Amino acid sequence: MGTIRGSREGDPSVAIIFRVVARAPSSLARAGEIITPHGVIQTPVFMPVGTQGSVKGISPDELLEMGAEMVLANTYHLYLRPGADLVRDAGGLHAFMNWHRGILTDSGGFQVASLADLRSITDDGVEFRSHIDGSRHFLTPERAVAIQEALGADIAMAFDECVRYPADRDYVRDAMRRTTEWAKRCKAAHRREDQALFGIVQGGVFPDLREQSARALADMDFPGYGIGGLSVGEPKDLMFEALEHAVAHLPEDRPRYLMGVGTPGDFIESVSRGVDMFDCVLPTRIARHGTAFTSAGRIIVRDAAYARDFSPLDPECDCRVCRSYTRAYIRHLLKAGEMLGLRLVSYHNLYFLIRVMRRIRASIIDGTFKETRQEFGDICGTK
Amino acid sequence: MGTIRGSREGDPSVAIIFRVVARAPSSLARAGEIITPHGVIQTPVFMPVGTQGSVKGISPDELLEMGAEMVLANTYHLYLRPGADLVRDAGGLHAFMNWHRGILTDSGGFQVASLADLRSITDDGVEFRSHIDGSRHFLTPERAVAIQEALGADIAMAFDECVRYPADRDYVRDAMRRTTEWAKRCKAAHRREDQALFGIVQGGVFPDLREQSARALADMDFPGYGIGGLSVGEPKDLMFEALEHAVAHLPEDRPRYLMGVGTPGDFIESVSRGVDMFDCVLPTRIARHGTAFTSAGRIIVRDAAYARDFSPLDPECDCRVCRSYTRAYIRHLLKAGEMLGLRLVSYHNLYFLIRVMRRIRASIIDGTFKETRQEFGDICGTK
Numbered sequence: 042m043g044t045i046r047g048s049r050e051g052d053p054s055v056a057i058i059f060r061v062v063a064r065a066p067s068s069l070a071r072a073g074e075i076i077t078p079h080g081v082i083q084t085p086v087f088m089p090v091g092t093q094g095s096v097k098g099i100s101p102d103e104l105l106e107m108g109a110e111m112v113l114a115n116t117y118h119l120y121l122r123p124g125a126d127l128v129r130d131a132g133g134l135h136a137f138m139n140w141h142r143g144i145l146t147d148s149g150g151f152q153v154a155s156l157a158d159l160r161s162i163t164d165d166g167v168e169f170r171s172h173i174d175g176s177r178h179f180l181t182p183e184r185a186v187a188i189q190e191a192l193g194a195d196i197a198m199a200f201d202e203c204v205r206y207p208a209d210r211d212y213v214r215d216a217m218r219r220t221t222e223w224a225k226r227c228k229a230a231h232r233r234e235d236q237a238l239f240g241i242v243q244g245g246v247f248p249d250l251r252e253q254s255a256r257a258l259a260d261m262d263f264p265g266y267g268i269g270g271l272s273v274g275e276p277k278d279l280m281f282e283a284l285e286h287a288v289a290h291l292p293e294d295r296p297r298y299l300m301g302v303g304t305p306g307d308f309i310e311s312v313s314r315g316v317d318m319f320d321c322v323l324p325t326r327i328a329r330h331g332t333a334f335t336s337a338g339r340i341i342v343r344d345a346a347y348a349r350d351f352s353p354l355d356p357e358c359d360c361r362v363c364r365s366y367t368r369a370y371i372r373h374l375l376k377a378g379e380m381l382g383l384r385l386v387s388y389h390n391l392y393f394l395i396r397v398m399r400r401i402r403a404s405i406i407d408g409t410f411k412e413t414r415q416e417f418g419d420i421c422g423t424k
Numbered sequence: 425m426g427t428i429r430g431s432r433e434g435d436p437s438v439a440i441i442f443r444v445v446a447r448a449p450s451s452l453a454r455a456g457e458i459i460t461p462h463g464v465i466q467t468p469v470f471m472p473v474g475t476q477g478s479v480k481g482i483s484p485d486e487l488l489e490m491g492a493e494m495v496l497a498n499t500y501h502l503y504l505r506p507g508a509d510l511v512r513d514a515g516g517l518h519a520f521m522n523w524h525r526g527i528l529t530d531s532g533g534f535q536v537a538s539l540a541d542l543r544s545i546t547d548d549g550v551e552f553r554s555h556i557d558g559s560r561h562f563l564t565p566e567r568a569v570a571i572q573e574a575l576g577a578d579i580a581m582a583f584d585e586c587v588r589y590p591a592d593r594d595y596v597r598d599a600m601r602r603t604t605e606w607a608k609r610c611k612a613a614h615r616r617e618d619q620a621l622f623g624i625v626q627g628g629v630f631p632d633l634r635e636q637s638a639r640a641l642a643d644m645d646f647p648g649y650g651i652g653g654l655s656v657g658e659p660k661d662l663m664f665e666a667l668e669h670a671v672a673h674l675p676e677d678r679p680r681y682l683m684g685v686g687t688p689g690d691f692i693e694s695v696s697r698g699v700d701m702f703d704c705v706l707p708t709r710i711a712r713h714g715t716a717f718t719s720a721g722r723i724i725v726r727d728a729a730y731a732r733d734f735s736p737l738d739p740e741c742d743c744r745v746c747r748s749y750t751r752a753y754i755r756h757l758l759k760a761g762e763m764l765g766l767r768l769v770s771y772h773n774l775y776f777l778i779r780v781m782r783r784i785r786a787s788i789i790d791g792t793f794k795e796t797r798q799e800f801g802d803i804c805g806t807k
Contacts, residue, residue: 098763123756365522373506377476
């Protein structure tokens with residue numbers, strides 16, 4: 042059972058403690074706990090995404106109620122608006138958002154790399170233009186760390202370069218090397234004792250590059266590791282292959298975070314490959330298109346088929362929305378452009394993924410992970 | 425103390441009981457209770473507006489938490505979408521919305537009259553085109569009652585013709601007479617024993633027409649009375665004069681509902697003239713423009729002045745929003761287009777008006793209404 046020393050033992054680079062509490066046989070799946078300055082996170086964990094300091098349509102009280110233990114916020118967005126200094130002066134992101142459980146901030150690397158013709162990347166950092174007002178900015182590893190220290194999340198991420206699929210192997214290798222160099226600079230720059238800094242593995246879909254990246258970062262002894270640059274357009278089998286090669290070379294006693302993934306099927310397949318943490322905008326994004334997760338697959342509740350359906354979004358769900366509202370009412374709200382419709386579907390979708398992850402965790406602890414994976418495969422068609 | 429016999433005493437036209445519990449000296453202000461099939465409403469009462477079966481951005485749980493006792497829903501909107509039959513089949517509006525306290529539906533008269541060139545009014549009813557899809561509809565007093573019976577609110581309103589200010593006296597007189605005839609037809613058509621039907625006084629800003637209208641409706645013995653066609657563009661002094669002439673000829677032992685009004689200043693001035701019930705879209709509408717009620721007047725929290733203001737929307741407010749969030753955070757959410765910003769301002773604004781009304785009611789009961797009215801006048805500049 043791996044344990045990372047806590048910050049109380051004097052190492053400023055480790056503000057969290059990770060403990061494995063159970064493992065699934067014949068699999069890399071494990072159930073664990075991450076002790077953070079804002080509570081204990083039970084892993085595997087799904088983290089709702091609060092891009093601009095708010096999980097779309099959902100209040101912190103509701104996140105607490107649905108059992109969220111950690112949320113993700115985006116450094117790029119908060120840096121541009123309202124500004125990291127303002128958040129710091131508000132008492133940090135926890136106080137600003139009124140969310141007093143765990144927060145993880147990404148580094149902004151993914152967003153600035155996505156700006157396409159609005160940015161240029163060098164070994165020094167990324168120059169880019171704001172998507173809001175076109176203003177010029179320069180983000181370096183040191184600056185990304187300083188911003189995240191001002192935001193004050195429990196977990197910060199090293200500045201990385203995320204490459205979309207498909208990409209030229211040489212480019213992916215260069216980006217991976219740059220990410221490794223940047224990780225060193227981030228670690229050297231990071232000061233906050235109450236914040237853990239994770240490195241990020243890159244390397245696209247190339248197993249040897251994933252291995253190189255993971256080894257180099259493992260040598261730097263981060264308290265946890267992100268696995269980035271996956272679920273960016275590549276086929277699932279390539280994603281899982283790359284994931285396996287990354288995990289194989291990361292230390293056993295540190296949490297592993299698969300960034301930006303995904304669906305219930307992705308969760309269980311990735312957990313079986315040793316992943317502990319996930320974030321994804323899917324539940325709130327599909328809600329905006331009137332789509333809800335259910336135990337029998339997704340439904341588009343906006344569809345006319347649900348106009349007179351007086352059953353809950355998911356008859357097997359016990360969330361507040363499913364206990365209180367019908368598909369017919371939610372469809373009416375969505376068709377009428379009422380904000381409450383979006384709120385209700387978003388709430389249910391987030392709850393659904395949190396519950397999926399809880400079920401996965403419970404199955405690791407009670408020894409039924411294999412059966413659970415089989416069931417998920419049947420429903421999700423991932424294997 | 426006036427009491428209307430309840431439906432249990434066999435009169436199908438009175439499903440509610442109204443009781444006056446206190447009166448303010450030298451004023452027509454009174455504190456009362458309306459006992460409905462869905463709980464007791466303490467009057468004077470402010471009713472949040474749920475036009476399409478949802479108070480914009482706010483859940484029924486939140487309405488309960490903020491102390492709302494009755495909400496208004498719009499017959500015109502619900503008739504067009506999702507349709508009254510669907511709501512009836514869902515178990516009525518209470519079940520459909522998951523709101524188990526009081527509901528009042530307007531008659532649709534105000535909305536169809538507002539459709540301008542999309543409608544034509546005759547003594548028989550109103551022919552109009554849907555604002556959604558241009559489809560043709562014909563609304564009569566009997567149809568408006570049937571729709572409201574299908575919706576199943578605790579209080580339904582007679583079909584009326586609301587005339588905007590300014591308007592020709594002859595037209596206002598004709599519309600008032602039509603409204604009186606329609607009230608008779610509505611009363612004759614109304615069947616539901618668990619629903620009260622209110623008549624609506626019209627007559628524009630003309631005191632004699634208001635008197636005629638009120639007298640004619642009082643003769644019909646409705647269990648309560650709406651006062652419509654005010655706050656539609658006329659100066660405040662004309663509004664209050666018309667209100668006084670309506671109230672003077674309405675029975676003392678029935679609740680009086682001033683439709684579509686308004687602000688804290690309007691509330692206390694109207695209560696002092698004998699009004700018991702109010703509804704208004706203002707709190708959620710101004711929220712959409714980033715404006716919040718405060719004890720020191722309205723603030724536009726979107727303004728740059730609040731960017732670094734880490735105090736609550738209203739430092740004197742004890743609502744959940746003011747206990748949890750800062751102006752700076754709410755401004756950020758509004759600027760970033762985050763739905764939560766609108767939710768938080770809407771919640772606070774609704775709570776603010778409910779609290780204002782509670783304070784007015786308490787002052788009637790404890791004998792300080794006169795002083796409270798003076799204070800409101802100082803803040804609101806209404807007198």
